[in-house]
Amino acid sequence: MKAADLATRLGLRAEAVCRYYLSSGRRSGKYWIVGDARNTPGRSMFVRLFGPQIGKGAAGKWADAATGEHGDLLDVIRESTGLADFRDVGREARRFLNLTESEAVPSPDIEIDPIPTGSPEASRRLFNMARPIFGTLAETYLRQRAVTVLHGASALRFHPHCYYRPEDGGSRQTLPAMIAAVTDLHGRQTGAHRTWLSNDGGDKAPIVTPRRAMGDLLGHAVRFGTAGTVMAAGEGIETVLSLRCVLPDMPMAAALSAAHLAAILFPLSLRRLYIIRDNDRAGANVCHHLADRAHRAGIEPIVLSPGLADFNDDLRHFGIQAVRELVGEQVIRRDRIRYLHGAA
Template sequence: MSPETEELLRELAVNAESVCRHYLPAGRREGMYWLVGDLQNHPGRSLFVRLSGPTSGTGAAGKWTDAATGEHGDLLDIIRERTGITRFPDLLTEARTHLGRPVSLQPEVSRKPESKSRGDTREAAARLFAASVPISGTLAETYLRSRGITCSVPDAVLRFHPKCWYREEGARKAVPMPAMIAAVTDAAGRIHGVHRTWLAADGGGKADVRVPKRAMGLLIGNAVRIDPALDILVIGEGIETMLSIREAAPGLPVWAGLSSFHLGAVSLPESLQRLYIARDGDPAGERAAEKLSDRATAIGIAVQLLEPRLGDFNDDLRTDGPDALRRHLAEQIGPEDRHRIGI
């Protein structure tokens, strides 16, 4: 790590509360810590950031731990997760901008890409997925059917675990609950993380807990790749949203980015020619779609936004049915791809 980067980390530590208020606004200060649900900025108390202490070493300001996942890191990790920035020089530029410092024109020595703790989390994610079972005949299948989704999903993408540990906010102990487990993979199919959706005991909906969905592992750049994608791809945030599109138009390859921040940073296939972005209507979703659209357009990929008729595409599917959703998609899909949805 260069001396300039070390100095930047020290300055971030001095301004730890400012960083937290900007990048984790759903949290709050309690004593010497900033408390928030997780790196995705959900409300809660599982993740805590130390706001005071030395600028480096044991007990340093800016160090954080997520008690629910065991992950830990520094303020640059938080900025990276919340912005979707993947290149380390760009990450430093973002940090300098937040601190009001001039942007350096000198190249930085690359930081080590992943700490041991993040590697361990990826390994834990892979073990959890390996311990899960195909969804056929499980509560995960029941849950998807309750959302109007009946299409088959590859076992390498989606599985079920009957006793996936969940720790509620403020609880000392985790409890086992049934969960739908999705693999978060890279272009080579390697698992870098998992997304967990805890389910009600009868599978008729999500579990009645404060945060029924959580991800673990390395999400930046990766996605839940439900289908192989070559020349075209449909991508959006939620798993249920993208499976709803697949239910109505199984000829369209779909991926789920899992959150607005991660959607904007997904690595796209080199062979991709046309990208359809299933946009969420909230401000964060609109910003993510714009960011991804700009990235794709800059490398020559044609981009088209897909808009649901109601709140999201799962609402459309459950309210209007797959045939009506297919017709709605056909109005937005380019003519060269309409044959893929049977229209």
């Protein structure tokens, strides 16, 4: 299918396209009004929701009064998702339209390149389709869990309609989700982690498995900051982010499970590793195993233990000052001066 035909198909569902990719805007009569094609809040861009399929005034055509830019809905998909390659834009448009492979005939304009479900490439596509968390339900979710330090959290994004399929083979549905990029020591994305959220962002979605990972995870992690001689590593994203609230400048990594924390790879520059413990049997076992690995690699391991099940429980039940005091007793003096005293 050629690009022009794909744009026409999108135009037939112009309002649905706008609600999905330009969610910061709103409908006003025959138009969708938003700040720009990158989904910025505002009123300078107008998208036609109705009109002929092709030609002047066609549905899906848009113009930005502030910049003079104009285009069709393929341009909207490209700008709002940040996809640079037009082949990726075409694939994303087909995904939105739910076209089958038989309906989408390959052409020189847009190639079809099937991607294995759950592969590292699929995880990169998912992350690229998501948006920064600020002002989204993902930010609401984290703040509901008392996580207030979100600078340097570019590894986290939000997808308003992330596919979820029950493990019992039930019908697929779409739910809002926090998307986390899993990267290797060189910053290359190898996987992704999804946390499906309730429709108000107040908690995880009421489904059987609200958290799932995809891609190549072994040895890798969701990273916050670039590790130097010191870093901290833990299991869950919320647990690691809770510790960042009192040590906001210390590089940290969330390995996503006890097994993956035990196998996390060490940066060559690392000299001291803070192991963020979960208070359960698996947490105790992984601390012992990871500390042994660190010792053998010439790295000093120090375990940080919460008062309750994990540091997010501590943060929500006791407050940030209590967590700061608890962590301050366990961090060595030079790191307490470097990292803890700057915590807000």
